[in-house]
Amino acid sequence: MLTELAASTKGLRADIIRMIAAAGSGHPGGSLSVIDILAVLYDKHLRHDPKRPDWPQRDRLVLSKGHAAPALYAVMAQRGFFPKEELMTLRRLGSRLQGHPERHRLPGVEAATGSLGQGLSIGLGMALAARLDGTGQRVYVVSGDGEMQEGQVWEALMAAAKFKLDDLTLIVDHNNGQIDGHVDEVMPIDPLAEKLKSFGWDTRVIDGHDLGAIDAALSAAKAVRGKPQAIVAMTVKGKGVSFMENNIAWHGKAPNQSETEKALKEILHG
Amino acid sequence: MGKATREAFGEALVELVDRFPGLVVLDSDLSKSTMTADFAKKHPQRHFEFGIAESNMIAAAAGMALMGKVPVCTSFACFLIGRLETIRVAVTLNRANVKLVGTHAGLGIGDDGASQMGLEDLAAMRALPGMTVLQPGDALEAKQAVEWMLQHDGPVYLRLTRQKLDDVHKPDYKFACGKLDAVWEPEPKAKHFQATVIASGGTVGGAVAAAKDLQPKGFAVRVVNAGTIAPFDADGLADFARDSQRLVTVEDHNVAGGLGGAVCEAAAALGLGKPVVRLAVRETGESGLPAELYEKHGLSAPHIVDACIKNLEQP
Incomplete structure (x- = not known):
């Protein structure tokens, strides 16, 4: 099954490149680093129904790193939330696929994000509400690593531990890149796992491109009771396209035609 | 109180x-x-x-x-x-x-x-x-x-206010979101008002006191409570402006963008053609008793009285 999923992530990566190229702008680096995490979540863990995006019992996913919207849209289209052709409307006037996700425009998006540092707070509110109702939904928050520089994230980390939110899982896409440079140069966040542990979170560190490791970590997180869980996913910014990998220049720019062709060739035939 | x-x-x-x-x-x-x-x-x-x-x-x-x-x-x-x-x-x-x-x-x-x-x-x-x-x-x-x-x-x-406020509404008052409501008018009802004062929150009581003070002096002043600041009741403002010589706003907020701002925007957009005197805070705050601060920063009843009748002849 993971073999099939591995094949499908190639298609997802290709969709990311195609839609950003069509839009002429967007964030390929962080979309390519997070796509394997989103693919495993939707395929094996997140209870959802693309035909009923408002199903109350669904699990919730908050993509706190909203600039990775192309990755979310690619997975959502693949799951059948909307027709794949719509991916090519990304960032256009009137499109449901806004530059950063907005829930009231696109059913299936759980929260408007893009102002970094807010997603974990929103997710912990969702987990509190689910616990109050006793309805058993789990909440997944996927954040960037540069985003951990926002003070609000640490407010939320404290609060989730205080409230013992065991139905809340945070996955940090630790690709060590942000707009102005490498995270450890711009404003270091490491040792991240130790910090998360000291804030009262069950914490594990994995290879964020190893589908089996992602799957196992999400299963292990689900089994933890009494505390929230963090998964630090070590990733490569721009993963899957050689000239984008670990190159900060590809944080937020679209490939031109020849770059697009080269990227697609590497992804699909490399 | x-x-x-x-x-x-x-x-x-x-x-x-x-x-x-x-x-x-x-x-x-x-x-x-x-x-x-x-x-x-x-x-x-x-x-x-x-x-x-x-x-x-x-x-x-x-x-x-x-x-x-x-x-x-x-x-x-x-x-x-x-x-x-x-x-x-x-x-x-x-x-x-x-x-x-x-x-x-x-x-x-x-x-x-x-x-x-x-x-x-x-x-x-x-x-x-x-x-x-x-x-x-x-x-x-x-x-x-x-x-x-x-x-x-x-x-x-x-x-909401920290400080206690005068009761300005009658016991049968019914809240209506988005509506200005007149909380005080002189009796018998005037045909023409020297001023309509629009107040909100902590300043409504002082506005009523000012209007009451002006009545025996021959000035007819109406006090309107703005319980909803947004969306602002522009149509209600136009009704109250029609028979008023001027509009006075009084608010415990900076002069920019609050109640006075909302009134000026509506008055300009509708072309009401009435001057708007804005009593509001123009600097940072400071320590003091609430009454002292309202007096110093121009929000107290005497300041409202002055704003209502400044440059007007005794009727």
Whole structure:
């Protein structure tokens, strides 16, 4: 099954490149680093129904790193939330696929994000509400690593531990890149796992491109009771396209035609 | 002297809890001041203490609202508005049904001084699409505003006073969101008013006192309460402006973007052609007694009297 999923992530990566190229702008680096995490979540863990995006019992996913919207849209289209052709409307006037996700425009998006540092707070509110109702939904928050520089994230980390939110899982896409440079140069966040542990979170560190490791970590997180869980996913910014990998220049720019062709060739035939 | 609007709010929460099964209350270490402590004691399972971390509280409230809860978040007005970016995205961009309750509005808090005074919150909240902005003028209105806020589906900002206020409404008053209401007119009813004073929150009582003071001197002044700042009742303003020589606004808020701003925008847009005298705070706040501060910063009844009749002949 993971073999099939591995094949499908190639298609997802290709969709990311195609839609950003069509839009002429967007964030390929962080979309390519997070796509394997989103693919495993939707395929094996997140209870959802693309035909009923408002199903109350669904699990919730908050993509706190909203600039990775192309990755979310690619997975959502693949799951059948909307027709794949719509991916090519990304960032256009009137499109449901806004530059950063907005829930009231696109059913299936759980929260408007893009102002970094807010997603974990929103997710912990969702987990509190689910616990109050006793309805058993789990909440997944996927954040960037540069985003951990926002003070609000640490407010939320404290609060989730205080409230013992065991139905809340945070996955940090630790690709060590942000707009102005490498995270450890711009404003270091490491040792991240130790910090998360000291804030009262069950914490594990994995290879964020190893589908089996992602799957196992999400299963292990689900089994933890009494505390929230963090998964630090070590990733490569721009993963899957050689000239984008670990190159900060590809944080937020679209490939031109020849770059697009080269990227697609590497992804699909490399 | 009646109750502070924050007291009426705290009582209303406890009284209304059974009617609103989704109601939850979120605090950031100020529940004794925002008057939610009684709710917290009586309904601990529906009360969430977030500590001194307002951004997290507000965005968590948005998450709870997106799951169908009706979260009421409280802090001082100044500390809520300090988290404008969180309110802008987590609350209003999500169209989250969050109720933000900012107490300790304006100079009226008195001796705690400038850093604790919400004086810019109305301007910022008015600028957020979909945000309803309420500021009740007495305890009776405050209780009804809380009830309206809880049944309304959408984000609301409720601005409340620390200080006790005069009761300005009659006992049969009924709150209507988005409507200006006349709280005082001279009897017998005048055909023409030298001024209509539009006040809100902590300044309504002083405006009524000023109008009463002017009546025996032959000046007819009407006092209108602006319980809803956004959406602003432009049509109601036009009605009140028609028989008034001038409009006077008085508010415990900065002169930019609050009630005076809303009145000027509406008056200009509708071409009402009446001068608007704005009594409002023009500097940072400071420590002092509330009455001393209203006097020094131009919001007291004598200042309102002056604004109503300055440059007018005795009728």
